[in-house]
């Protein structure tokens with residue numbers, strides 16, 4: 079048994095402690111917003127916050143996450159109101175969206191420690207891969223999110239989903255069979 083806090087809730091995983099946190103979140107907790115891209119730490123699609131730091135969950139075991147506070151994209155905000163989420167939508171910095179949860183997590187961690195990053199600081203902090211190549215829009219979005227975080231600008235671009243975050247995976251399954 080491994081106990082941790084996921085999106086502000088205590089969670090106990092009854093699985094091999096060497097299981098990557100990515101699979102525990104996706105398969106056991108049904109938090110499928112965290113994506114599997116490469117599985118070897120290259121792409122960043124699997125990023126989650128662990129005690130506030132953006133980590134690649136494919137490289138963290140459940141045992142290593144014991145007692146930690148984990149935040150996935152589902153828990154970043156309950157209504158898509160996080161400045162990064164709002165700015166990604168407002169700047170249309172999303173194409174297929176596969177990389178987006180990991181990038182949003184990495185950007186949130188960056189802005190938490192530096193709400194006014196330069197372009198170079200963003201490039202250095204956001205090493206995530208995007209096969210659609212949204213990088214220029216991403217820079218604009220993260221700088222805009224910084225302005226929102228600093229209360230220098232307001233955006234209301236992200237619509238309220240109308241679905242509680244904890245029910246999202248069940249209410250909007252990735253694949254419907256009916």
Ligand code: FES
Pocket residue numbers: 113114115116117118119120121122123124125134135136137
């Ligand atoms: Fe973890 Fe690519 S799936 S870095």
Ligand code: FES
Pocket residue numbers: 171172173174175176177178207208209210211212
């Ligand atoms: Fe498609 Fe980044 S938007 S991989």
